[in-house]
Amino acid sequence: MSLLATEGIGIFNYRHIALSERLDPTDYEGSTHKATWLLLSAWSKEADRAARLLEAILVGSKSLSEWLELVGVIKPARQLFARDWLEAWSIDLNIFSSDTKRRNEMSYRPTGISKPTPHKLDPISDLVAPLFHSWAVLEPFSNSVSVALDLALLRQALWLAFDRGLCKYEKWEEVLDSLEEVMPEMLFLALNAQDESADALFAAAMIEQAPSNRATPILARALLMLRLSSASTASLVTASGVTKLDVRFWWSLYGSNLGLWETPDSLEVFSDLWNEVAEAKDEADFRISAITGEASVRRIGEILSRDISLTQFSRAPMWLLGFD
Numbered sequence: 001m002s003l004l005a006t007e008g009i010g011i012f013n014y015r016h017i018a019l020s021e022r023l024d025p026t027d028y029e030g031s032t033h034k035a036t037w038l039l040l041s042a043w044s045k046e047a048d049r050a051a052r053l054l055e056a057i058l059v060g061s062k063s064l065s066e067w068l069e070l071v072g073v074i075k076p077a078r079q080l081f082a083r084d085w086l087e088a089w090s091i092d093l094n095i096f097s098s099d100t101k102r103r104n105e106m107s108y109r110p111t112g113i114s115k116p117t118p119h120k121l122d123p124i125s126d127l128v129a130p131l132f133h134s135w136a137v138l139e140p141f142s143n144s145v146s147v148a149l150d151l152a153l154l155r156q157a158l159w160l161a162f163d164r165g166l167c168k169y170e171k172w173e174e175v176l177d178s179l180e181e182v183m184p185e186m187l188f189l190a191l192n193a194q195d196e197s198a199d200a201l202f203a204a205a206m207i208e209q210a211p212s213n214r215a216t217p218i219l220a221r222a223l224l225m226l227r228l229s230s231a232s233t234a235s236l237v238t239a240s241g242v243t244k245l246d247v248r249f250w251w252s253l254y255g256s257n258l259g260l261w262e263t264p265d266s267l268e269v270f271s272d273l274w275n276e277v278a279e280a281k282d283e284a285d286f287r288i289s290a291i292t293g294e295a296s297v298r299r300i301g302e303i304l305s306r307d308i309s310l311t312q313f314s315r316a317p318m319w320l321l322g323f324d
Contacts, residue, residue: 002230004043007043011039016028037090040086044086048079051078052235053082056234056235060145065078070178070182123299127304132281139278142186151195156198161175201224204217223313226316226320259312269319277315283307288300288303
């Protein structure tokens with residue numbers, strides 16, 4: 001819904017409106033899930049639309065689209081990457097729009113799904129790992145990269161280009177090596193490094209995981225959609241010239257209501273919101289590693305709930321909006 005809003009498409013309650021470039025409105029009707037899925041699918045298939053997402057995410061001084069161009073990926077092919085990401089990561093909209101019972105289970109009875117998949121819950125792999133991996137990819141990275149996930153998205157895009165034969169190199173090593181001279185050294189080393197958290201996130205988000213009642217794949221896809229929509233929003237903010245001060249009326253109340261700060265003036269930059277998460281994550285990791293014997297869901301839950309910041313993923317968009 002946020003992503004579509006940046007393109008002039010408003011998803012409301014059974015009545016939805018799309019604005020043309022001339023601001024002429026077109027009405028649509030339908031349930032929220034179904035309308036969002038249909039409009040997102042239609043929007044992504046229009047020429048150059050989805051490719052804007054690759055232009056909105058910057059790694060160093062270049063967008064994902066520009067990095068792909070450097071390895072020989074033509075613009076129509078870049079459009080396909082973005083479209084594939086949108087389709088795969090928003091698939092839950094389609095599933096839940098056509099399966100009312102499933103949607104009700106997830107929405108109204110999330111703590112007691114009546115027909116879970118035959119899977120014994122493991123507190124570490126099913127609770128701790130997804131939580132820690134999610135925060136790891138959302139950590140503010142450096143001045144040249146907004147978050148660690150952006151670098152992972154570049155690597156993912158480069159791999160797709162190579163795997164589908166859409167770039168000008170025949171070996172994966174050649175794809176990476178071609179960027180060494182045009183990319184800052186630290187950025188290049190990070191691109192080449194293995195990112196366990198990003199790999200886990202992409203694996204969980206795979207479309208093959210969609211029929212599962214497990215929460216992790218759904219949340220993984222939601223997190224990736226969060227990155228795309230926040231990048232689109234940041235791009236719109238930059239283009240409009242709107243400043244952090246201009247929208248203080250919104251973010252000051254938003255953060256106060258969520259308990260992100262004592263006062264709006266207590267932070268110099270939004271990325272400082274990461275500091276509490278990092279401390280809580282390290283503390284929880286230390287306590288979990290000290291557990292002897294088999295870890296119970298209750299014990300892990302007690303540790304993770306000691307600091308509310310670990311559950312406040314609403315912090316992340318604050319430093320993804322482009323105001324810092």
